Amino acid sequence: MKNCVTALSMAFTIALPLAAHAQTVTPPPVPAGLEVPAPNEAFLVGHAFGTQNYVCQPAKSLGQVVWTLFTPEATLFNEQNDQLITHFFSPNPAESGVAIRATWQDSRDTSIVWARAIASAADPTGSGAIPWVTLVTVGTQIGPTGGTTLSKTTFVQRLNTVGGSAPETGCDTPTDIGKKAFQPYTADYFFYKLP
Numbered sequence: 001m002k003n004c005v006t007a008l009s010m011a012f013t014i015a016l017p018l019a020a021h022a023q024t025v026t027p028p029p030v031p032a033g034l035e036v037p038a039p040n041e042a043f044l045v046g047h048a049f050g051t052q053n054y055v056c057q058p059a060k061s062l063g064q065v066v067w068t069l070f071t072p073e074a075t076l077f078n079e080q081n082d083q084l085i086t087h088f089f090s091p092n093p094a095e096s097g098v099a100i101r102a103t104w105q106d107s108r109d110t111s112i113v114w115a116r117a118i119a120s121a122a123d124p125t126g127s128g129a130i131p132w133v134t135l136v137t138v139g140t141q142i143g144p145t146g147g148t149t150l151s152k153t154t155f156v157q158r159l160n161t162v163g164g165s166a167p168e169t170g171c172d173t174p175t176d177i178g179k180k181a182f183q184p185y186t187a188d189y190f191f192y193k194l195p
Contacts, residue, residue: 027190028159031121034134036155036192044149044191046084046104050074051182052130052164056171065176067166073182076104076189083107085150087189090114094139102135104156104189109147113191114139115156123161130164130185133157155192162186 025042036042051074054067076085085104091097092114101114115135123129135158140151164185171179 025190027157030132030134030157030159031124033119034121034132034157036134036157039195040154040192041195042190043152043193044084046076046078046189046191048074048076048087048185048187048189050087050185052166052185054166054171054181054183056176056179056181058174058177063174065171065174067171067181069166070180072102072164072185074185074187085189092139093141099138101138102156104150104153104191106143106147106149109145109149110143111147111150112139112141112143113137113150113153113156115153127162128165129161130158130187132159132161150191152193153191154194157190157192158187159190160186160188 025045027042050072052069053071053073055070056065057068059066071089072087074087075083076087078084085106087104089100090103092099092101101116103112103114105112115137117133118136119134120131122131135156137153137155140153142148142151162185164183166183167181170176170181
């Protein structure tokens with residue numbers, strides 16, 4: 001019996017530091033229109049470091065050109081700087097693979113969520129960073145070994161953005177078509193689920 005009690009107390013002692021690292025996710029206040037509807041609740045936050053990648057393409061106006069986002073490339077980390085998620089664009093199988101959507105893939109269990117933007121607001125700091133965005137889930141996938149971390153996601157928010165906006169120059173004339181620009185950015189991504 002004494003050995004069982006000792007083993008049990010050791011198990012609790014070892015488990016306590018892990019519990020202390022449990023993350024309470026509290027999104028910051030957001031501009032009107034970016035709110036995620038109740039009863040959805042934030043369950044995960046990842047701090048992104050990466051680039052917003054642009055290509056110079058023809059604009060709708062004849063003879064004009066414009067920087068167009070073709071994909072983000074970012075890695076999301078937790079508070080302990082452990083890699084959590086990779087972020088990019090990819091075809092969404094739930095939409096017959098036709099729609100290219102914002103994609104997040106869990107680095108550990110390889111579960112995936114695809115989402116589309118439903119609201120955006122200019123960076124409230126006025127620094128000229130990429131907008132804050134709320135996205136709704138349009139597809140999920142369980143990882144090949146049964147991982148489900150991101151497959152329960154209902155909404156994603158991109159908040160606290162720094163940088164990432166398209167360059168102001170370099171895409172000025174039709175001769176610039178095809179040029180690319182990789183703009184560094186950081187952001188916090190909040191993932192929501194139903195309780």
